[in-house]
Amino acid sequence: MENKKKRIVIALGGNALGNTLPEQMKAVKITAKAIVDLIEEGCEVIVAHGNGPQVGMINNAMAALSREDENQPNTPLSVCVAMSQAYIGYDLQNA
Numbered sequence: 001m002e003n004k005k006k007r008i009v010i011a012l013g014g015n016a017l018g019n020t021l022p023e024q025m026k027a028v029k030i031t032a033k034a035i036v037d038l039i040e041e042g043c044e045v046i047v048a049h050g051n052g053p054q055v056g057m058i059n060n061a062m063a064a065l066s067r068e069d070e071n072q073p074n075t076p077l078s079v080c081v082a083m084s085q086a087y088i089g090y091d092l093q094n095a
Helices: 021-040 052-068 077-094
Strands: 007-012 044-049
Touching: 007 021, 021 044, 021 077, 044 077, 052 077
Parallel strands: 007 044
Antiparallel strands: none
8 A cells, every 4th residue: 555645735824924024024934844844744735825914015015106106007906916925935935
């Protein structure tokens, strides 16, 4: 019988990642350590995350930019979501 890796799904809430960039950097360092420990134990790890606070920060910043520069159109929420997913993944990868 073949040994299957234990599969673990980790769901990180957006609020668990913090409400500012410095808070997120601190949170992902702790989170990444726990993920690495599971992987080193031979587990297959799947990570999913929320991004509500992060999307809000990006959306507010992009809206402020569009108010300051009439040539800068407002950024669609879908693009703000993609931006937040990218930087959460980037921070986790670097941690």
